Amino acid sequence: MSxxxxxxxxxxxxxxxxxxxxxxxxxxxxxxxxxxxxxxxxFDYLTGEQTTAxxxxxxxxxxxxxxxxxxxxxxxxxxxxxxxxxxxxKLSDVTxxxxxxxxxxxxxxxxxxIIDHLKDNGASEVLGSxxxxxxxxxxxxxxxDSEGIYNADVVLVPLEDGDRCQALVDMGKSVITIxxxxxxxxxxxxxxxIVDNVVRAVDNMIDLSSELKGLDEAELRKIVNDYxxxxxxxxxxxxxxxxxxxxxxx
Amino acid sequence: MSxxxxxxxxxxxxxxxxxxxxxxxxxxxxxxxxxxxxxxxxFDYLTGEQTTAxxxxxxxxxxxxxxxxxxxxxxxxxxxxxxxxxxxxKLSDVTxxxxxxxxxxxxxxxxxxIIDHLKDNGASEVLGSxxxxxxxxxxxxxxxDSEGIYNADVVLVPLEDGDRCQALVDMGKSVITIxxxxxxxxxxxxxxxIVDNVVRAVDNMIDLSSELKGLDEAELRKIVNDYxxxxxxxxxxxxxxxxxxxxxxx
Numbered sequence: 309m310s311x312x313x314x315x316x317x318x319x320x321x322x323x324x325x326x327x328x329x330x331x332x333x334x335x336x337x338x339x340x341x342x343x344x345x346x347x348x349x350x351f352d353y354l355t356g357e358q359t360t361a362x363x364x365x366x367x368x369x370x371x372x373x374x375x376x377x378x379x380x381x382x383x384x385x386x387x388x389x390x391x392x393x394x395x396x397x398k399l400s401d402v403t404x405x406x407x408x409x410x411x412x413x414x415x416x417x418x419x420x421x422i423i424d425h426l427k428d429n430g431a432s433e434v435l436g437s438x439x440x441x442x443x444x445x446x447x448x449x450x451x452x453d454s455e456g457i458y459n460a461d462v463v464l465v466p467l468e469d470g471d472r473c474q475a476l477v478d479m480g481k482s483v484i485t486i487x488x489x490x491x492x493x494x495x496x497x498x499x500x501x502i503v504d505n506v507v508r509a510v511d512n513m514i515d516l517s518s519e520l521k522g523l524d525e526a527e528l529r530k531i532v533n534d535y536x537x538x539x540x541x542x543x544x545x546x547x548x549x550x551x552x553x554x555x556x557x558x
Numbered sequence: 559m560s561x562x563x564x565x566x567x568x569x570x571x572x573x574x575x576x577x578x579x580x581x582x583x584x585x586x587x588x589x590x591x592x593x594x595x596x597x598x599x600x601f602d603y604l605t606g607e608q609t610t611a612x613x614x615x616x617x618x619x620x621x622x623x624x625x626x627x628x629x630x631x632x633x634x635x636x637x638x639x640x641x642x643x644x645x646x647x648k649l650s651d652v653t654x655x656x657x658x659x660x661x662x663x664x665x666x667x668x669x670x671x672i673i674d675h676l677k678d679n680g681a682s683e684v685l686g687s688x689x690x691x692x693x694x695x696x697x698x699x700x701x702x703d704s705e706g707i708y709n710a711d712v713v714l715v716p717l718e719d720g721d722r723c724q725a726l727v728d729m730g731k732s733v734i735t736i737x738x739x740x741x742x743x744x745x746x747x748x749x750x751x752i753v754d755n756v757v758r759a760v761d762n763m764i765d766l767s768s769e770l771k772g773l774d775e776a777e778l779r780k781i782v783n784d785y786x787x788x789x790x791x792x793x794x795x796x797x798x799x800x801x802x803x804x805x806x807x808x
Contacts, residue, residue, distance in 0.1 A: 326590075349597050349600075350600030556795040
């Protein structure tokens with residue numbers, strides 16, 4: 309870790325940055341992932357660095373979908389693994405959805421390092437190393453496990469690439485994404501878009517899982533059926549506009 | 559370089575990302591700099607990825623200030639060195655302002671690598687390795703050269719940290735920054751804020767230098783005196799709001 313002066317006004321943000329840099333150093337996050345993290349920081353800043361009411365609703369709907377699913381899967385990339393490994397393991401436990409490592413800049417070595425990292429954080433089994441099926445995509449980012457993402461009915465893809473999100477939706481899957489940019493192709497393509505920082509979103513979803521487990525199937529279906537994702541997206545953009553107006557007045 | 563599929567809709571942006579990743583690989587850009595690059599990408603996207611009229615005016619005023627200055631300096635950090643080394647050398651040539659390497663995450667090794675990189679791109683002399691003066695700042699980021707930034711009257715600091723920008727202004731210097739976030743502390747503190755991508759800004763400034771060199775001192779002073787930086791900042795925020803409104807309508 310580099311030395312960051314404690315009196316620096318952006319100390320907390322710089323420290324989070326160090327966490328993801330550490331992910332690169334231990335070989336689980338790609339350097340391109342650092343740039344993606346920066347994009348996220350910017351959108352998070354414009355969203356007020358808090359979970360909005362509409363993001364919380366999207367998190368609730370997502371948990372209901374995962375609990376209703378027959379073959380749910382939680383996809384994990386290098387950034388998610390660096391930022392929230394323990395929370396992803398917990399979310400997998402409470403929803404019964406297995407974890408699958410799935411990378412944009414894929415190398416077998418990095419897949420195995422992330423699997424080990426998740427196991428160090430309490431996971432018993434992690435998919436992603438079989439690589440015996442392909443989504444309809446050029447490039448190694450199409451590689452998946454047949455018993456995982458390939459045959460899943462509901463997939464949570466935090467911080468996903470737009471092409472891959474589209475490919476999953478085209479296969480008829482319900483796709484939940486966590487993406488701070490409400491205007492990205494991923495956000496516009498997903499079934500449910502959680503416009504929130506992955507650090508806050510996954511923890512909220514763990515809490516919501518305990519709460520929603522008390523509901524029956526009809527109640528869970530009602531939560532899912534009443535949801536309108538386009539409203540989530542327009543709420544998020546309006547929130548950013550309000551934040552810019554507010555900041556420019558000060 | 560990793561393999562990016564040419565049919566990917568964000569091919570150009572991903573390629574720029576590779577350029578800065580290459581900067582890390584050759585030891586001139588810090589990994590924290592990659593995250594900062596990502597923040598910039600986001601704000602650039604919200605500015606429409608083009609030089610706005612008010613950014614162009616700020617570039618013109620900046621060139622006039624550099625031409626009028628007695629001891630101008632162009633500060634260079636790891637991101638600027640990775641993205642626009644050749645253009646910074648050209649801007650130094652046309653304005654007569656020497657280059658000085660000045661890093662937030664400073665190591666002597668990285669300073670020397672960047673000096674060599676700038677020399678490979680045509681620079682004859684680059685300051686920054688003497689490190690014989692200090693700004694009033696904790697941490698190694700306060701280290702500068704006495705014959706460079708320390709005694710300069712006008713300093714261009716592309717992609718600068720807020721604290722350091724403040725320290726330079728407190729010393730009575732005119733500070734020009736290039737920062738895509740019009741709301742950052744750096745943007746609000748600088749004498750002139752160029753809200754533009756450093757890749758476009760430096761090239762524009764090279765062209766403007768040739769143009770403004772034909773003017774006399776009184777004409778240059780008029781350009782500087784007529785300028786209002788707070789208007790640049792509010793224009794940039796309004797531009798982002800318009801872009802968000804436009805994107806959310808489609």
